[in-house]
Amino acid sequence: MRKIAINTIEEALQALIQGNKAFVAAQKSGSVLKEIKPIFAVDGQQPYAVVVTCSDSRVPAEYIFSAGIGDLFVIRTAGHVIGEFELGSIEYGVKYLGAKVVLVLGHNHCGAVRAAMGSHGHDYVKKILDEIIPVITGEEDVEICEKLNIENSVRRIMASDLIKNEADAGRLHIAAAKYDIESGTVEFF
Numbered sequence: 001m002r003k004i005a006i007n008t009i010e011e012a013l014q015a016l017i018q019g020n021k022a023f024v025a026a027q028k029s030g031s032v033l034k035e036i037k038p039i040f041a042v043d044g045q046q047p048y049a050v051v052v053t054c055s056d057s058r059v060p061a062e063y064i065f066s067a068g069i070g071d072l073f074v075i076r077t078a079g080h081v082i083g084e085f086e087l088g089s090i091e092y093g094v095k096y097l098g099a100k101v102v103l104v105l106g107h108n109h110c111g112a113v114r115a116a117m118g119s120h121g122h123d124y125v126k127k128i129l130d131e132i133i134p135v136i137t138g139e140e141d142v143e144i145c146e147k148l149n150i151e152n153s154v155r156r157i158m159a160s161d162l163i164k165n166e167a168d169a170g171r172l173h174i175a176a177a178k179y180d181i182e183s184g185t186v187e188f189f
């Protein structure tokens with residue numbers, strides 16, 4: 001289990017911020033030790049944060065935050081678009097697992113956003129682009145489009161009454177950030 005208890009919003013945010021600093025400096029990673037795996041099987045999980053991010057293989061959430069087994073409840077879709085299954089997963093992470101922070105983590109060079117800017121896509125990929133296109137229409141700057149897409153994911157999450165109530169009560173913090181795939185740095189908004 002974690003050596004340091006993480007029980008508050010501030011502790012969870014600091015774990016993410018300091019974890020990313022350690023990742024950028026390549027100083028450490030979270031624990032994946034053989035000994036801790038059976039402990040989680042017995043004690044269950046208490047992830048301190050839900051991370052909603054892109055499926056992009058260059059955006060590995062646990063690495064980015066120097067997190068180990070049992071630390072993060074991660075939801076990944078192309079372009080971190082959020083539908084009902086994703087929202088249900090986020091609610092589960094908050095209500096039943098006690099996550100203190102929900103973080104939407106976008107990134108630069110996002111292929112889903114670029115595809116949406118070009119309206120390319122068919123079959124089920126089109127479903128993803130249909131979620132992104134309305135929020136970036138009229139904008140040609142890719143960085144701004146990526147930010148608009150992050151903000152849209154936050155809006156989708158806040159549509160959950162459960163999440164909104166937890167946030168309003170001060171028991172949960174909704175955060176948004178962007179990952180730079182060249183430097184490894186996470187910039188919180």
Ligand SMILES: [Zn+2]
Nearest residue numbers: 054056110111
């Ligand atoms: Zn992406």
